[in-house]
Amino acid sequence: MKPLILDGKTLSQKIREELKAEVESIVSSGGRRPGLAVVLVGDDPASEVYVKNKINACKRVGIESFFYKLERSTLTEELLEVIAELNAREEVDGILVQLPLPSQIDQREVILAISPEKDVDGFHPENMGKLVASMEDGFIPCTPLGIDLLLSHYGIDVKGKDVVIVGAGFIVGRPLSLLMLWRDATVTVCHIHTKDLKKHTLGADILISATGVPGLIKSDMVREGAVVVDVGITKVDGRIVGDVDFEAVKEKVSAITPVPGGVGPMTVTGLLMNTMKAYRRRTRSHSTSMMKP
Numbered sequence: 001m002k003p004l005i006l007d008g009k010t011l012s013q014k015i016r017e018e019l020k021a022e023v024e025s026i027v028s029s030g031g032r033r034p035g036l037a038v039v040l041v042g043d044d045p046a047s048e049v050y051v052k053n054k055i056n057a058c059k060r061v062g063i064e065s066f067f068y069k070l071e072r073s074t075l076t077e078e079l080l081e082v083i084a085e086l087n088a089r090e091e092v093d094g095i096l097v098q099l100p101l102p103s104q105i106d107q108r109e110v111i112l113a114i115s116p117e118k119d120v121d122g123f124h125p126e127n128m129g130k131l132v133a134s135m136e137d138g139f140i141p142c143t144p145l146g147i148d149l150l151l152s153h154y155g156i157d158v159k160g161k162d163v164v165i166v167g168a169g170f171i172v173g174r175p176l177s178l179l180m181l182w183r184d185a186t187v188t189v190c191h192i193h194t195k196d197l198k199k200h201t202l203g204a205d206i207l208i209s210a211t212g213v214p215g216l217i218k219s220d221m222v223r224e225g226a227v228v229v230d231v232g233i234t235k236v237d238g239r240i241v242g243d244v245d246f247e248a249v250k251e252k253v254s255a256i257t258p259v260p261g262g263v264g265p266m267t268v269t270g271l272l273m274n275t276m277k278a279y280r281r282r283t284r285s286h287s288t289s290m291m292k293p
């Protein structure tokens, strides 16, 4: 039986159309456009592509983007000054600092400096804490948010399921494990030090891989009928590949994400959704505070 292809590209288009309609209606009734500041330090080619995709996606839904490109040699203090300026700018609803940062910059300081209300990447400890506490008013990091939307769109309920996440990175695996717990899954997180990876992956109803190791997940590591989500993005011989041996694995699973066209577009859509959430909250709280004497 052919597996269900979890098509993140088509779902993204649908969600982005809805966001576009919302922005158009705001603007036509005299409201200001939502705004996202995107900060890129240095000229890492992969980061430049990601940033360009995010800015183009904003443009298409009508979100204004403010692009800051800083020298590779930028110091932590200089980047903190830019963030302070963006925190204060009224028309900036969301701030995204593209990671990874050059090694001389203290990434921790940078994440802490972003106002939690504008932290659309969801990496600030206040938003991570809200994820731990299952509080709706925080920002969920964009990739976990995108995966959650994709699974629920295809009617894949994670409640009570054995969800195995391979990769415990700060951007994907770790926050995703908290989100899956929030959704009442039984969660196992594996990583480079996991003793017997296959033992864990074979137990998965839903297997999510986020390591960046091409071909890590082979067919004999996947249970018949499982759902497989491939987060990995690695360039091999000019082609983008995931962590999963797609051709072999697709023969035995009930549903699987393609790479590209699965989680990637959903991550950008998650960013747009978080930016809109920040905008709605900021414009609402602004008008409420204006009403105060």
Ligand code: NAD
Binding pocket: 143, 166, 167, 168, 169, 170, 171, 172, 173, 190, 191, 192, 193, 194, 197, 210, 211, 212, 213, 216, 231, 232, 233, 234, 263, 264, 265, 267, 268
């Ligand atoms: P990371 O380096 O922070 O984390 C990688 C994790 O994988 C670590 O926990 C590490 O222990 C684990 N790992 C590495 N090799 C392993 C192995 N052989 N067996 C088991 N675990 C292993 O990376 P990240 O930022 O979490 O990103 C992971 C991957 O996801 C990368 O390929 C990245 O490009 C991709 N990514 C994709 C999207 C998207 O939109 N699709 C978004 C973000 C990241």
